[in-house]
Amino acid sequence: MSELLNNLIHDARIWQGHRQTPTRQTTESTGYHELDRQLGATGWPVGALSECLLDGAGIGELHLVLPLMKRVSAAGRTVFWVNPPYTPYVPALSQAGVALSQVVVIRTSSKSDTLWTLENCLRSPVTGLVLAWPGHLANRDTRRLQLAAEAGNTSCIVFRPRQAGQHSSPAALRLDLTPAPRQGLQIRVLKRRGGWPGQSCQLALGDRTGLASTDTSRIIAGPWSDASA
Amino acid sequence: MLWLYLHFPHLLLDHVRRSRENPVATAIVEGSPPQVRQACPLAQQQGVSPGMRLKTALSLVPDLAIAQLKPSQEHVILEQQARWLYRYAAQLVLYPPDGLLLEASSLLRLYGNLDSLWQALIQAASRRQLTLRLATGLTPKATRLLARADRGQCTQDTATLTRTLNQLPLADTELEPGTLTRLRRLGLTHLGEVFQLPPKELARRLDPDTLAFLQRIQGSRPDPQAFWQPPHRFHQHIDFICDVEQTQGLLFPLHPMLSELEEDLQWRQVDTDRLQLTLHHRDGDTQTLSVCRSGPEHRASAFLELIRLRLESHPLNAPVCAMALTVTRFLPRDTPSGTDLLGETFDLREAWQTLTSRLQARLGEQALQQLAPHADHRPERAWVTTPLQRPRKPGAERSWSHPPARPLWLLPAPEPLQQSPEHWLAGPERICSGWWDGRQVQRDYYTAQLPDGQVAWIFRDVRDGWFIHGWFG
Numbered sequence: 001m002s003e004l005l006n007n008l009i010h011d012a013r014i015w016q017g018h019r020q021t022p023t024r025q026t027t028e029s030t031g032y033h034e035l036d037r038q039l040g041a042t043g044w045p046v047g048a049l050s051e052c053l054l055d056g057a058g059i060g061e062l063h064l065v066l067p068l069m070k071r072v073s074a075a076g077r078t079v080f081w082v083n084p085p086y087t088p089y090v091p092a093l094s095q096a097g098v099a100l101s102q103v104v105v106i107r108t109s110s111k112s113d114t115l116w117t118l119e120n121c122l123r124s125p126v127t128g129l130v131l132a133w134p135g136h137l138a139n140r141d142t143r144r145l146q147l148a149a150e151a152g153n154t155s156c157i158v159f160r161p162r163q164a165g166q167h168s169s170p171a172a173l174r175l176d177l178t179p180a181p182r183q184g185l186q187i188r189v190l191k192r193r194g195g196w197p198g199q200s201c202q203l204a205l206g207d208r209t210g211l212a213s214t215d216t217s218r219i220i221a222g223p224w225s226d227a228s229a
Numbered sequence: 230m231l232w233l234y235l236h237f238p239h240l241l242l243d244h245v246r247r248s249r250e251n252p253v254a255t256a257i258v259e260g261s262p263p264q265v266r267q268a269c270p271l272a273q274q275q276g277v278s279p280g281m282r283l284k285t286a287l288s289l290v291p292d293l294a295i296a297q298l299k300p301s302q303e304h305v306i307l308e309q310q311a312r313w314l315y316r317y318a319a320q321l322v323l324y325p326p327d328g329l330l331l332e333a334s335s336l337l338r339l340y341g342n343l344d345s346l347w348q349a350l351i352q353a354a355s356r357r358q359l360t361l362r363l364a365t366g367l368t369p370k371a372t373r374l375l376a377r378a379d380r381g382q383c384t385q386d387t388a389t390l391t392r393t394l395n396q397l398p399l400a401d402t403e404l405e406p407g408t409l410t411r412l413r414r415l416g417l418t419h420l421g422e423v424f425q426l427p428p429k430e431l432a433r434r435l436d437p438d439t440l441a442f443l444q445r446i447q448g449s450r451p452d453p454q455a456f457w458q459p460p461h462r463f464h465q466h467i468d469f470i471c472d473v474e475q476t477q478g479l480l481f482p483l484h485p486m487l488s489e490l491e492e493d494l495q496w497r498q499v500d501t502d503r504l505q506l507t508l509h510h511r512d513g514d515t516q517t518l519s520v521c522r523s524g525p526e527h528r529a530s531a532f533l534e535l536i537r538l539r540l541e542s543h544p545l546n547a548p549v550c551a552m553a554l555t556v557t558r559f560l561p562r563d564t565p566s567g568t569d570l571l572g573e574t575f576d577l578r579e580a581w582q583t584l585t586s587r588l589q590a591r592l593g594e595q596a597l598q599q600l601a602p603h604a605d606h607r608p609e610r611a612w613v614t615t616p617l618q619r620p621r622k623p624g625a626e627r628s629w630s631h632p633p634a635r636p637l638w639l640l641p642a643p644e645p646l647q648q649s650p651e652h653w654l655a656g657p658e659r660i661c662s663g664w665w666d667g668r669q670v671q672r673d674y675y676t677a678q679l680p681d682g683q684v685a686w687i688f689r690d691v692r693d694g695w696f697i698h699g700w701f702g
Contacts, residue, residue, distance in 0.1 A: 058683035058700030062637040078581070085638075089699060090600045090612035092635035104617065105598045106588065113592060124584040126577060179682025183654070183701075208701050209634050209654045209676045209684060 025172070025193060028155060031067020038199040039173070039192060044068055047153040048172035048193070049146045053162045057085060060185040060205035061177055065157055066096055069129060072155075073102035077128025080121045081105045083114060085133055102128075115141055122148035122156055130156040139169065146170045165190055182206050231343075231385050232369050233318075233333040234376040235350065236362040237310065239267040240327045243359045244306050245296040248469050248482040255294045255470060258283050263297075294470040300326070305466050311457055313357070313489070316496050317349060321457045322369070328376070330369055330454070337385075347383045366390060368448040374402055394446070395421025402446075408439050420446070463493055463556040472511060472548035476540040479508075479552060483536060486554050487529035499559040500525030504532060509551040516546065520590065523617060524582030525560045531583070538590040581619050589617075606662040607670050608639065608698060633658050634676070636686040636699030643696035646687055650677035654684065676701065 011025070027042040036043050044050055044065075054061050069079055079102055081088055094100055106121075108114045114134050121130050122145065130149075134141075137160065149156045158171070165176055174190040174197075183206040189199045237243065241257045246269065254272035256265045263283035276289045287293055303326040311321055311329055320332040333346065340346040347363060354361040364381025366372025371394050375381050378401040380393055397420045399412055411434075417423055423431075424447060432440040444450035465486045473479055494500060502525050508516040520535050588597055598614040605611050634655070656675030663669045672688040679685055686699035 056681060056683045057638055057702050058636075058679075058685055060684075060702065062702035066637075086700065087612075087639045087641060088600065089608075089635055089637055089639040090602045092637045093600075094602055095635060096637075100600055100602070103600060104585075105600065105614075106592070107596050107598075108592055117588060117592065120584060120587055124580055126581040126584060183652075183678060183684055208637075 028068055028071070030064070031071075032064075032203050034201045034203060035064075035187060038187075038189060038201045040195040042192075042194075044155055044157070045172040045193065046155050047150050048155075049142065049149050049170070050155070050157045050173040050175070051164075051169060051171045052157060052159050052175050052177055053165045053190070054159065054177040055162050059177060059179040060183070060203070060208060061159065063205050063208050064177070064185065064187075064203070065129075065131065066098070068155070069131075070097050072128035073099040075128065076102070078102050078104055078126050079129045079131065080127060082118055082121070082130060082132040083107055083134065084131070111135070115144065118145055118156070119148040122154050123152040124154075125152070127152065127154045130154060132156065132158045134158060134160075137164075139167070143170045146172070183209065230332065230367065231334040231337070232366050232372040233331050233346070233350075234324075234364050234366065234369075234372040234381075235310075235314070235329045235331070235354075236364070236373075236376040237307075237327045237329075238360055238362060239269070240306060240310070240359070241296070241298050241303065242267045242269050243357075245298075245468055245470050247358060247485060248467050253292070253294050253470075254290050255296065256286060258295050258297050296468060296470050298468065302466070302468070303327070305464075309465060310359070312459055312493070313353065314350075315457075315459050317346075317353065322454045323457050324373060328373060330372065332454075333365065333385075343383060343385050366394070368446060369452055369454055370442070370446045371448070374446065377401065377403075395419060395424065397421075399423070404439065404442070408435055411435065461557075461559070463490055464553065465489060465555075466551065466553045468551045469549065472550050473552075474545065474548045476537075476545060479540065479545075479549065480533065480537060482552065483533060483554070484529070487532050490532070490554065490556065491527055491529040494527040494559075497559065498562050500527045500562050501556050501558055501560060502526065503556070503558045504536070505555040505557075506536065507553040507555065508545070508549045509553070510547040511550050512547065514547065518543065521594065522582065522586040523589070523619070524578070524586070525562065526582070527562075535586055535590045538587060542591050542593075578619060585617055606660055607668075608635075608660070608674075610663075612639075634701075636684075637702040638700040640698055640700075643688070643698045646685075646695040646697050648680055650685070650687070651680050652678040654678060657689075660688075674698070 025048065026046045027044060028046055029036055029043040030039070052061055052064070073079055081103065084105065088103065088105060090100065093103065106117055108117055118130060118132055118134065121127050137158070145156060145158070162176060165174065171191070172193040176188040176190050178186045180186040180202045182204065185203045185205050187201055187203065189197050191197050239257070242255060245257070246252065246255055252271060254275060254277070255269045256272050256277055257267040258264065259266050265277060265279055265281045265283060265286050268277045268279055272290055272293060277286045277293065283295070307323055307325055307327065307329070311323055314329055314331065315321060318331040318336055320335065322330040324330055333343070336346055337343060340349065343365065350363060351361060362376050362379050362381060364372055364376035365383065365385060366375050367387065367390055374397060375393060378397060380397065382389065382393065384390065399409060399418055399420060402420055412423060423443060428440060428444070431443065441450055445452040467482050467486065502522045504520045506518040506520060508518070510516065518539055520532070520539055522531070522535060526532065585597060597617050599617055601613055601615045603611055603613045654676040657673035659673050661671040671691045674686060674688045677685055677687055684701035685697045686701065687695060687697050689695050
């Protein structure tokens with residue numbers, strides 16, 4: 001068999017029905033056992049692109065990557081935030097244990113600058129993790145980023161709107177994020193390298209607001225009770 | 230004492246020709262009506278000669294490239310030559326507009342003999358594409374005359390040097406025209422014949438200044454020299470024959486300038502992190518680009534890459550007729566070692582500097598930010614942006630603990646709450662602060678989940694308005 005085909009099979013990039021080789025790609029645990037289990041005992045792929053598809057901020061999307069961010073920054077590697085939609089809030093990051101000296105926020109003004117910046121960050125050995133909000137991405141742009149992440153052996157997590165999930169993407173991992181009851185996060189695996197997609201799980205992220213989600217008795221009901229009634 | 234004189238017969242021409250990739254017939258023009266002052270060999274082959282009227286020269290060579298230079302520029306260009314020559318000799322004297330004198334006897338031990346010093350100078354000049362005439366001599370004035378008359382020989386033999394000097398025609402001695410005519414009428418044609426006249430007679434027949442000049446040539450009267458000291462900054466200036474309209478055209482002449490800078494930094498054993506590039510436009514405007522690197526560097530290729538990125542994002546707003554490169558900030562050089570105390574390798578530090586410098590060159594310095602906490606109770610003031618710096622010690626910073634939970638996202642400005650929340654999760658937390666600086670806030674913060682599942686950090690202000698201030702991402 002040709003060398004190319006052998007490579008494809010051994011790297012678990014091709015389906016073989018019942019006999020699926022486990023992927024040899026290095027991964028970083030997500031920090032959530034339930035999610036790791038659903039991803040076939042792996043985690044965030046290193047040296048590849050991951051996509052998180054979500055509609056609105058505030059459903060726990062940053063908490064999903066927080067364990068990885070914490071680990072990367074503690075290891076002395078830089079976390080780049082490229083074009084975040086809002087300001088990463090320093091007291092909360094610091095409270096969560098992220099080393100702030102390793103966090104660099106980059107804002108670009110044009111589409112081509114964004115792609116260029118992402119590529120440069122991904123190829124550099126100082127980079128541990130790149131979080132990107134690139135806006136609209138064409139398929140060939142995603143491919144460029146995927147190649148850059150492979151070359152630099154860095155993790156890149158791209159946040160995109162959910163409608164992008166209808167189109168194919170060369171990313172190694174694609175997660176569809178929706179809110180779940182009790183401030184949880186519903187994760188559906190749209191694609192993962194070396195395994196079948198379609199798994200889903202719920203993460204209880206209710207404690208991100210600082211209180212156990214059940215404990216609502218201490219809240220003083222505002223004037224909303226009147227307004228909503 | 231042995232002196233060495235470097236005469237650059239067409240320094241200006243060599244200077245402007247450096248910025249051209251392919252040689253064309255070039256001439257330096259000055260005065261009004263304009264006259265050709267220096268012509269390159271290519272132009273001379275076609276009949277252009279110094280002293281010719283510009284009109285004549287143009288009718289001979291229609292596509293002659295013409296450069297017009299101010300006298301003040303000549304001095305700057307000569308200093309550029311002194312700067313590299315300073316690496317070969319410590320005691321230098323500038324002889325504007327086109328000569329440099331150096332004291333050679335103290336160098337002979339370093340170079341072994343005069344021959345190797347001579348060869349080193351010739352090689353250095355040819356590397357810089359400079360036309361050079363060298364001469365040795367026993368006094369500064371004599372050396373200068375020999376070099377300008379192109380009678381220089383690589384020798385330190387006193388007899389030979391005296392003989393050559395004696396055979397120098399009087400026309401080459403830079404004496405005043407009146408004195409020259411008088412000496413010629415006396416039947417004297419060579420310098421040696423004048424030297425044989427008794428000094429008293431000379432002073433009486435000519436004038437005391439001429440006698441002093443002749444005695445300085447011979448060395449019987451002291452001729453103190455003011456030695457040149459290099460300034461503690463790097464400055465290179467280049468003039469273009471024709472205006473440069475595209476950034477690509479600037480990169481080619483930048484290459485030798487940056488190589489010169491690299492060599493200069495190498496000799497001083499320093500680095501720099503800040504270059505200033507000044508572009509002069511035809512209408513007198515100047516455009517200054519300052520190119521910064523986040524760490525010290527000396528390699529020309531690294532600077533060229535940064536300047537290329539910088540020029541790509543800032544296109545030229547007018548054609549450029551001259552360009553200058555200035556460096557005033559010098560940093561002592563670190564010796565690269567394996568790993569430092571904190572276990573950080575040199576490679577990683579360099580990679581960080583390369584990455585951030587590249588990003589800043591293209592996106593602007595403000596595009597990259599680091600964040601730091603700030604002691605203030607008002608949420609929008611509890612953080613500041615800090616200039617970029619390489620983190621030194623991982624995990625050494627103090628972790629900030631806020632008893633109440635804070636959201637990971639903060640909105641740039643509070644937004645009005647449009648829909649009523651579904652669940653109330655926490656609150657209220659009253660923040661009332663800032664009465665001292667006129668930006669007082671009095672807010673009750675709640676954590677609530679909106680109908681579409683987003684967990685928001687909302688507040689009610691004094692006027693009973695409800696706003697979203699953050700998201701629990």
